[in-house]
Amino acid sequence: MNTKSVSNDTLVNQLRWRYATKQFDPTRKIPAADWQALEEALVLTPSSFGLQPWRFIVITNQATKEKLVPVSWNQRQLADASHVVVFAVKKGLGAAEVDHYLARMAEVRGVTRESLDGFRNVLLGFLAQPAEQFNPQHWAARQAYIALGNLLTSAALLGIDACPLEGIEPSGYDEILGLAAEGYQTVVAAAVGYRAATDKYASLPKVRFAPREVITHVA
């Protein structure tokens, strides 16, 4: 059960291998089985309370990818990547989303909906009577970033390149993808595929602060 499936070196080497790919090879598409694994990884992403306040829009349609370029600071990598993932979150989280989640929990775990009433109260209380500086939309957006981090690491381990896309106009995405009408809003995106042999960024040394600068030990 508690097995170590990947060596320390493999993990670290793959995270060193990855970089924010600026130029994708437009001729290389991610094999279906590999993409399926990345979608499963996305679905399995943990979230606070398990609420999964997100939707992942997976775009392979060339015309749609091209439409997103102008609302993405004209970053071409979007159009050349094999797949684009848009991370969106539900607007106005409330009782409807909590109940939808609890119905799924009851189904998966084979328990009654009533047995989850206590948890329901906790969730509704959390969304309605927030802790310090809490805003449900910010909270939901942060959850989407867990999914982004998960996707970037998962792709690296599978030898698949990716570029997180934060420099985007969320409202432009919402419009192009018809998300607003469905009650969702775009948070962030990622282009996924394979680096072009000509991407000069691939060989640049990775810039990270020294570990002692960003890690403090309280031992």
Add this chain to the structure above:
Amino acid sequence: MNTKSVSNDTLVNQLRWRYATKQFDPTRKIPAADWQALEEALVLTPSSFGLQPWRFIVITNQATKEKLVPVSWNQRQLADASHVVVFAVKKGLGAAEVDHYLARMAEVRGVTRESLDGFRNVLLGFLAQPAEQFNPQHWAARQAYIALGNLLTSAALLGIDACPLEGIEPSGYDEILGLAAEGYQTVVAAAVGYRAATDKYASLPKVRFAPREVITHVA
């Protein structure tokens, strides 16, 4: 170079294996080499513009872990875990942080600081003249969640358990860890270690929405 180091099945199986561990085995500590790999993974986390607006506080000291329990909704798993990571971000990101980053970039890539002036202007413009609904503190917090997602996935692949801790009082953490004085603020935390054999949550079916509910394809 572009090697697939981990199989699709390994990735997905490890992400299924992980869960938000509610009860850690207090007698089991993460081996130094494994923890070192997780710290390297944290340091390698991608961030927008590569700015790395974060600090990771790693706590193994039992007294400190115990102090954090009352400002963490009394979640005991914090005290029993082998390691606790607190994700903090810099307050008031500005020219000082940008210049610190560019100095590191010049050092790592062997270029002059002056050659990065254009990039400097982009970064300062980004932080000062925000895009839609942009707030530098929210932006920094989201970056920390990429690191959280990366850590959770990395740990799972190494067969190490973790529990993300969002139910915390950030200001309590800041005080106990002395972060405010250093200009940082707590965003989120994670307990990392090994599940206790008695943790009943380990065997509960994982509750995730059906893929068709959270993934939309634009093909």
